[in-house]
Amino acid sequence: xxxxxxxxxxxxxxxxxxxxxxxxxxxxxxxxxxxxxxxxxxxxxxxxxxxxxxxxxxxxxxxxxxxxxxxxxxxxxxxxxxxxxxxxxxxxxxxxxxxxxxxxxxxxxxxxxxxxxxxxxxxxxxxxxxxxxxx
Numbered sequence: 001x002x003x004x005x006x007x008x009x010x011x012x013x014x015x016x017x018x019x020x021x022x023x024x025x026x027x028x029x030x031x032x033x034x035x036x037x038x039x040x041x042x043x044x045x046x047x048x049x050x051x052x053x054x055x056x057x058x059x060x061x062x063x064x065x066x067x068x069x070x071x072x073x074x075x076x077x078x079x080x081x082x083x084x085x086x087x088x089x090x091x092x093x094x095x096x097x098x099x100x101x102x103x104x105x106x107x108x109x110x111x112x113x114x115x116x117x118x119x120x121x122x123x124x125x126x127x128x129x130x131x132x133x134x135x
Contacts, residue, residue: 005098006031006058006128013103013130016090020101021078023064023124029097032059058128059107060096065120072112072119079110091129101132 036052067075078084085092091105104126113120 005100006033006060006096006102007098007100007131009033009056010058010102010128010131012133013091015092015103017084017092019078019084020093020095021075021085021104022095023062023075024097026065027063029060029062032061033057059125060094060102060104060128061123061125063120063122064124067119067121069117069119072114072121075121076110076112079106093132094126100134102128103130103132104128 033056035054035056038050038052040048040050042048064075079087082089084090085106088106088108091103094102094104096102107125107127110124111122113122
């Protein structure tokens with residue numbers, strides 16, 4: 001466990017649907033964080049810095065390189081089913097590799113590739129909306 005994690009910076013949240021996505025990343029897991037800020041550069045090189053709020057915005061991205069047909073179908077169904085994630089429309093729970101449970105939503109399309117009997121998804125990008133309290 002890292003000395004500082006996404007979990008330390010997000011508030012408690014309730015997902016739109018009581019569904020949990022559990023997937024192991026098979027490649028590199030990327031945690032991306034940024035702030036809602038703008039920096040305007042003037043002609044003389046000076047800067048005007050605008051911070052909209054002090055909260056952070058987090059994304060978790062990873063790929064899954066080898067999925068069975070059944071696992072690929074489960075994930076494809078999770079994304080497309082209106083009663084589950086409904087694409088990017090509904091938030092849900094994610095059990096992450098750091099051991100915490102987050103409230104997330106998909107942040108884009110779910111591109112699925114097939115090679116013989118295996119499926120892969122090059123990038124799954126999730127927007128972190130909050131967390132579930134640790135037990």
